[in-house]
Amino acid sequence: MPSLSVPHVGGQFHAQDEAGQYTFGHYGGPNTRVETRDSLGRTSGSFAYVDPEGDVQVRKYAAAPGSGFRVAASDLVEDTPAVAQVKSAHARAHEVAKLLAGNSAVTLV
Structure with a gap:
């Protein structure tokens, strides 16, 4: 883990291929990072x-x-009431859209 009290002792790495996959990272000192991407475009880190x-x-x-x-x-901090309200409205709209996509006979009033 990063540390301010320990001098930078770490390293870095990087690998990449023709399919667009890669992995890289660095560690030591006050910060560290690792990231990977696979051939399907999924990235995590x-x-x-x-x-x-x-x-x-x-x-x-x-x-x-x-x-x-x-x-x-x-x-991370908790959502403010305004953010929670918008998230809830978005989730409801998403559910309605899924219902409409699955049943073209549904009519909204």
Whole structure:
């Protein structure tokens, strides 16, 4: 894990092929990062760093065609009421769209 008290002792790596797959990373000192992409375009990775308060923060992420981008983090905050309301409305609209796509005879009033 990253550290401000330990001098930078680490390394880096990178590999890539003709199919577009790759992996790279670096580690040591106040931050670290790793990322991988496969031949289907799915990307995942993580990074960690020491924040201004001296705490290590970690982010993990993944992205893929058709499923979008997802992230998990050690210091994410809860949604505000406005954001929660918009997310809920979006989820309802998405469900209606799925219903309409599966049943063309449905009529909304």
